[in-house]
Amino acid sequence: LTRSSGEGRSERPVIAIHAGAGDHGAELRGHEDECHAALLEALESARTALDQGLDATHAVQAAIVVMENFELFNAGRGATLCSDGAVEMSAALMRGSDRAAGAVAVVHHTENPILGARAVLDSPQVLVVGVPADELAAQAGVPQLPNEHFITERQRERLRDAAAELDRATVGAVCLDGEGLLAAGTSTGGIRGQPPGRVGDCPVIGAGTWADGHAAISCTGDGEAFIRCTAARHVAALVERGASVDAAAAQALQLVAELKFTGGLIAVDGEGNVALPYITSVMPRGLWRAGREPTTWVL
Amino acid sequence: LTRSSGEGRSERPVIAIHAGAGDHGAELRGHEDECHAALLEALESARTALDQGLDATHAVQAAIVVMENFELFNAGRGATLCSDGAVEMSAALMRGSDRAAGAVAVVHHTENPILGARAVLDSPQVLVVGVPADELAAQAGVPQLPNEHFITERQRERLRDAAAELDRATVGAVCLDGEGLLAAGTSTGGIRGQPPGRVGDCPVIGAGTWADGHAAISCTGDGEAFIRCTAARHVAALVERGASVDAAAAQALQLVAELKFTGGLIAVDGEGNVALPYITSVMPRGLWRAGREPTTWVL
Numbered sequence: 007l008t009r010s011s012g013e014g015r016s017e018r019p020v021i022a023i024h025a026g027a028g029d030h031g032a033e034l035r036g037h038e039d040e041c042h043a044a045l046l047e048a049l050e051s052a053r054t055a056l057d058q059g060l061d062a063t064h065a066v067q068a069a070i071v072v073m074e075n076f077e078l079f080n081a082g083r084g085a086t087l088c089s090d091g092a093v094e095m096s097a098a099l100m101r102g103s104d105r106a107a108g109a110v111a112v113v114h115h116t117e118n119p120i121l122g123a124r125a126v127l128d129s130p131q132v133l134v135v136g137v138p139a140d141e142l143a144a145q146a147g148v149p150q151l152p153n154e155h156f157i158t159e160r161q162r163e164r165l166r167d168a169a170a171e172l173d174r175a176t177v178g179a180v181c182l183d184g185e186g187l188l189a190a191g192t193s194t195g196g197i198r199g200q201p202p203g204r205v206g207d208c209p210v211i212g213a214g215t216w217a218d219g220h221a222a223i224s225c226t227g228d229g230e231a232f233i234r235c236t237a238a239r240h241v242a243a244l245v246e247r248g249a250s251v252d253a254a255a256a257q258a259l260q261l262v263a264e265l266k267f268t269g270g271l272i273a274v275d276g277e278g279n280v281a282l283p284y285i286t287s288v289m290p291r292g293l294w295r296a297g298r299e300p301t302t303w304v305l
Numbered sequence: 306l307t308r309s310s311g312e313g314r315s316e317r318p319v320i321a322i323h324a325g326a327g328d329h330g331a332e333l334r335g336h337e338d339e340c341h342a343a344l345l346e347a348l349e350s351a352r353t354a355l356d357q358g359l360d361a362t363h364a365v366q367a368a369i370v371v372m373e374n375f376e377l378f379n380a381g382r383g384a385t386l387c388s389d390g391a392v393e394m395s396a397a398l399m400r401g402s403d404r405a406a407g408a409v410a411v412v413h414h415t416e417n418p419i420l421g422a423r424a425v426l427d428s429p430q431v432l433v434v435g436v437p438a439d440e441l442a443a444q445a446g447v448p449q450l451p452n453e454h455f456i457t458e459r460q461r462e463r464l465r466d467a468a469a470e471l472d473r474a475t476v477g478a479v480c481l482d483g484e485g486l487l488a489a490g491t492s493t494g495g496i497r498g499q500p501p502g503r504v505g506d507c508p509v510i511g512a513g514t515w516a517d518g519h520a521a522i523s524c525t526g527d528g529e530a531f532i533r534c535t536a537a538r539h540v541a542a543l544v545e546r547g548a549s550v551d552a553a554a555a556q557a558l559q560l561v562a563e564l565k566f567t568g569g570l571i572a573v574d575g576e577g578n579v580a581l582p583y584i585t586s587v588m589p590r591g592l593w594r595a596g597r598e599p600t601t602w603v604l
Contacts, residue, residue, distance in 0.1 A: 132532045137502065142502075
């Protein structure tokens with residue numbers, strides 16, 4: 007079952023967001039209105055960035071900051087806990103025009119990890135992990151907070167509840183801006199109960215996050231499988247060779263499914279075509295295009 | 306300038322190794338015999354693994370262990386130093402048949418980081434970083450040593466010598482075994498003087514290391530550029546679509562060159578065709594095919 011809520015070609019700019027593919031529909035059902043509101047706020051924040059003349063990378067990071075700050079999504083405050091009870095976060099940001107990229111992994115203190123990824127994108131590095139990643143974010147002015155700030159009682163309970171569904175949701179955004187620039191970003195707390203030090207696909211450029219001149223992609227799901235498929239890069243490669251973004255996204259998820267794993271992704275191509283497919287039961291998501299009203303889906 | 310020392314199709318097994326693309330020819334010139342001997346020992350060690358009935362992944366890791374232990378190559382003991390004077394190491398190993406992969410980054414104590422990558426490949430994870438990566442390797446029986454073990458006086462001097470050429474060499478191996486299984490592995494100390502926490506392409510699956518049913522690739526050079534090109538995955542994708550491994554490898558290095566960076570790679574396809582191109586001035590390397598004598602090149 008691949009679901010999609012994409013629409014055909016349209017005016018730019020276009021912004022699409024996701025808050026993680028999973029099977030946590032029962033939990034989301036109790037918070038539907040809050041989730042719609044958070045998704046809408048993320049879209050509005052991205053739109054405001056574009057209205058201010060900022061580019062697609064800034065729109066992507068603006069949307070992700072809102073979702074990181076929303077406690078019910080698995081990134082920033084409220085992220086899933088590692089097996090030792092701490093929060094470890096990763097994020098990545100990529101600009102399509104020159105494939106400049108920045109990613110952080112295993113950060114513990116950076117209030118908004120996507121802004122840490124931004125700091126790396128603006129540095130000579132592409133991937134910085136651990137304490138130095140927090141320090142680089144701090145030097146770029148991103149507030150640093152105790153790890154306890156990110157830990158919510160809800161996630162403490164879920165870590166204790168071995169029967170809870172596997173949490174591996176993530177947040178992400180892709181954008182085609184008014185100048186035709188593509189960008190993608192992703193941010194996550196990883197998988198609930200993961201061993202400390204485990205890094206998924208989110209900060210692995212080409213796996214969970216990718217943008218080039220043809221498409222921008224952000225993935226969510228079983229990160230190890232997305233790495234083994236270079237899933238995000240695969241979508242862009244197929245689009246480059248003439249596939250529709252819908253067909254390319256479906257094919258990438260098919261590769262993940264063949265490995266007996268699951269997830270979803272969002273993708274936008276250089277003409278503004280969007281695909282938002284997932285092979286889990288739910289993937290909260292949102293879409294805004296120039297000249298239309300923003301739309302959000304939770305269940 | 307793209308050089309290659311590949312040869313046409315041949316019998317399997319085939320093992321190719323590299324000890325890093327760079328512009329450090331002047332330094333290598335003083336140690337040519339030692340380097341030839343180390344490369345030859347790495348090929349022989351891989352061949353012994355195959356003779357014992359082990360598969361391509363074990364041949365790759367056997368070759369890399371020898372190169373990690375050789376002080377003049379940039380991996381394991383003798384690796385380049387970070388700006389703070391410590392050694393931080395990364396390694397990755399990937400099996401082509403099922404695209405199982407394992408990688409470690411920012412390990413400080415694991416005697417042979419490629420064996421840490423092996424431990425991750427054998428775990429549910431794909432990428433583990435920092436202290437937990439050392440711990441996982443230790444649990445798998447890989448000896449742990451003080452970071453001082455990895456620091457050589459030669460590298461201390463090079464860190465002090467701002468005029469020395471940029472060090473960013475890496476070691477790697479690819480293999481097509483007698484059963485037709487492809488595997489790739491890479492191990493590195495990163496770039497001399499890099500900030501702590503910086504991670505290059507080596508442990509980024511699809512960037513510095515990749516193996517699938519079509520080809521196995523290990524890269525070396527300016528890691529950030531290889532990540533931004535998903536260089537290793539790109540070679541395999543081109544081979545899958547019918548390109549020769551020579552043409553595919555050259556095209557991947559062309560992408561790196563277009564970003565104004567440099568490096569080299571080794572690749573083998575499912576028929577045993579090998580490419581060993583580099584766009585730097587030197588890349589020590591070796592090749593062994595069934596029924597032939599092993600060959601090594603230093604300058």
